Amino acid sequence: MSRQFISHDKMTAWLDALSRDRAVLVPMDDCGTVTFRPYVPGRKALLDKMPVRAPKEGVFPQTETLLRFKYDKDPENLDRVKVQVREVLPTQKAVVVGGRPCGARGQLILDRVYNCDTMRDPYYVSRRENTLYVTVACTSAESTCFCHSVGSGPDDSEGSDVLLVPVEGGYVAEGVTERGRELLAEGDFESASQARMDEAGAVISRTRSQLGEAHDYSDAPRKLLERFDDMDFWNEQAAICISCGACTYLCPTCYCFNMTDEQSGLQGKRLRTWDTCMSFEFTLEGSGHNPRPTKAHRLRNRMGHKFAYYPELHEGLIACCGCGRCIKSCPVSLDIRAVVQAAQNHNAVPEEAEEKADA
Ligand code: SF4
Ligand code: SF4
Structure with missing residues (x-):
């Protein structure tokens, strides 16, 4: 061409x-x-x-509007309410x-x-x-x-x-x-x-x-999964994070969202808005339980999602395009490259050696 x-x-x-x-x-x-x-x-x-x-x-x-809704009340019978919903397709x-x-x-x-x-x-x-x-x-x-x-x-x-x-x-x-x-x-x-x-x-x-020279991420999914239960590792990696969410909001490949209804009088709209998995509230359940209660759990999820879970589902494709925005904009300079490399450099302790050490 x-x-x-x-x-x-x-x-x-x-x-x-x-x-x-x-x-x-x-x-x-x-x-x-x-x-x-x-x-x-x-x-x-x-x-x-x-x-x-x-x-x-x-x-x-x-932020985008997914639909608009309106309540129609029957003045003769206030218990009868109809809801009109109109989808807003861009x-x-x-x-x-x-x-x-x-x-x-x-x-x-x-x-x-x-x-x-x-x-x-x-x-x-x-x-x-x-x-x-x-x-x-x-x-x-x-x-x-x-x-x-x-x-x-x-x-x-x-x-x-x-x-x-x-x-x-x-x-x-x-x-x-x-x-x-x-x-x-x-x-x-x-x-x-x-x-x-x-x-x-x-x-x-x-x-x-x-x-410069490209880094080899081919064993990153396996190495990150090996560290999954090693909370000492994740606590160390996440120690400086302040859970601000800048990394996820600026990322070209993050796609999580929240949905909310905004109502004024008898009408309103449903909004979809970017959300961040680095926030405590992201996984907070109605019961009060939170499966990712610490920033270490949340960083583990973010790293795991981009470099292990997504590639596993999508033919090895890493869910990061290497733009560096999260590194440049992180207020505490947390570098995801360093986190993945730390997991890659970490040698799994062979089970046999672990057993001997325990004995
Ligand atoms: S931008 Fe940095 S400090 Fe903020 S949530 Fe992300 S890793 Fe943590
Ligand atoms: S370097 Fe990767 S994780 Fe960071 S903002 Fe860019 S695409 Fe997202």
Whole structure:
């Protein structure tokens, strides 16, 4: 597939064109934080910055209305109440522009949960079908990036419809999917010269070399499960965690939610909102019992889910795209790479030796 090129000034016109009949989410400055916001013509999109929040909110918003309800009371008989329920299915066409390859790949983790043979979440599926991803390849790697250790990389196009590689004066563009190629037709792209394609290749090679050697997670599921009952290990790993939940709220692959009803008078709506497994309340049962009562139990669950349980269910696929957001944004610098590696480095005590020690 031949590559195309678009200059910086024509990029703005392309975003304007895309936003004519679609919602367009782009990274924007929001009080000093780069995060996805609806594109407004005339306001600068920060395509060269990695957004703090994940592009998943294009298809899995932080808060969404699932349905609206209304009570109809019979004035002649106040005991007779009818409830009208109206499902709110999202139908808005959208494009998320400016996520990174790791974030787009994170979408594939969510697909296996919300859009699979055994489960089709109608809200997620509707958004997914109506939303396209225009991803920007990485021109440098941060110390927290480890996408290459989980099967991805700075120009990974999985999960994207269009991949843009920044070069001098603009972007080299690849239409990854048919729908992505249709998006390119709406902009003033030109055929990319060999020199620009070479430059794009050099940008990606440089970023890859900054990532260093990839870590091998192949025995992580087994090693984490071996440590499952070792609460000394988990207490040690979770000692500095303050259960703030930032790691899960910013993660492109976390997909837990809570549902609440908000009512005003005789009408209301049902909301779905992101939730965090790092909070005590997440598993608190009505009886008062909590199966994950300490932060050690909760960190064990988060690590186990991403690096052991999910891979077991999904052909070895690790439920982490290596974006490093949780590491960068954790207020106490808890590094999940270090937790998994500690489990990998931990030598299981052979049962025989344990028995001798006990004797
Ligand atoms: S961001 Fe850090 S401190 Fe906050 S819950 Fe996650 S691991 Fe704990
Ligand atoms: S667990 Fe951390 S590094 Fe992995 S996808 Fe989530 S935020 Fe990114």
